[in-house]
Amino acid sequence: MGKMPLREKHDCGDIDMHIARDGTWLYKGSPITRKELVCLFASVLKREEDGSYLLETPVERGRITVEDAPFVAVEMVWRDCDCGDGGPIRQCLSFRTNCDEVVQCNADHPIRVQLDPRTREPRPYITVRPGLEAKINRAVFYEMVALAVTERVDGRHMMGVWSEGVFFPIDEISALDVAVE
Numbered sequence: 001m002g003k004m005p006l007r008e009k010h011d012c013g014d015i016d017m018h019i020a021r022d023g024t025w026l027y028k029g030s031p032i033t034r035k036e037l038v039c040l041f042a043s044v045l046k047r048e049e050d051g052s053y054l055l056e057t058p059v060e061r062g063r064i065t066v067e068d069a070p071f072v073a074v075e076m077v078w079r080d081c082d083c084g085d086g087g088p089i090r091q092c093l094s095f096r097t098n099c100d101e102v103v104q105c106n107a108d109h110p111i112r113v114q115l116d117p118r119t120r121e122p123r124p125y126i127t128v129r130p131g132l133e134a135k136i137n138r139a140v141f142y143e144m145v146a147l148a149v150t151e152r153v154d155g156r157h158m159m160g161v162w163s164e165g166v167f168f169p170i171d172e173i174s175a176l177d178v179a180v181e
Helices: 035-043 138-146 175-180
Strands: 010-019 025-027 045-047 053-056 060-066 071-081 090-097 102-104 111-115 122-129 132-136 149-153 156-163 166-172
Touching: 010 053, 035 045, 045 132, 071 138, 090 132, 090 156, 102 122, 111 166, 122 138, 122 166, 132 138, 149 166
Parallel strands: 010 060, 071 132
Antiparallel strands: 010 025, 045 053, 053 060, 071 090, 090 102, 111 122, 122 132, 149 156, 156 166
16 A cells, blocks of 8 residues: 555635634634543644644644733643753643643743733743743643742842742842842
8 A cells, every 4th residue: 555645735724713822722712612522622722833822733734813822831840850851850840731731841841921011010930832821821820930040140139939949930039039038
């Protein structure tokens, strides 16, 4: 039996699908309520170099819009673990997304915290797959902050968390706060 010839990928252009800031997937303005269907779409989600988002199967692809991040981190688990490098036991954080994908926080899946320049309100994210992030929801962020420690990074005192031997800064600590410690 011979191999079937590869079909050329059909570009569907813009699809009327949108991922809202709260992680809700919408098709033609209506929420997609079946989690299994959302997870199926999420499994073929990609991000282009220009920042656009695509649903891409082996034969079709189409652009969708994403308001903030395509996923939401809804749960965090921390444990002491052996990272397999012969080093000491260390804290390891893992996050579960709204699509039940579990992501180990490490150098390949970093935490990034974007601060609002005016209010300094944090917007935390974790990389799920290349180019795709999950916004860490508020309750999970507070759990994460409870594990935070102070470290000196590039001459600045930073509050952050460790996972798999990597320090992930959350915010800079003012000189006044450091003096109080």
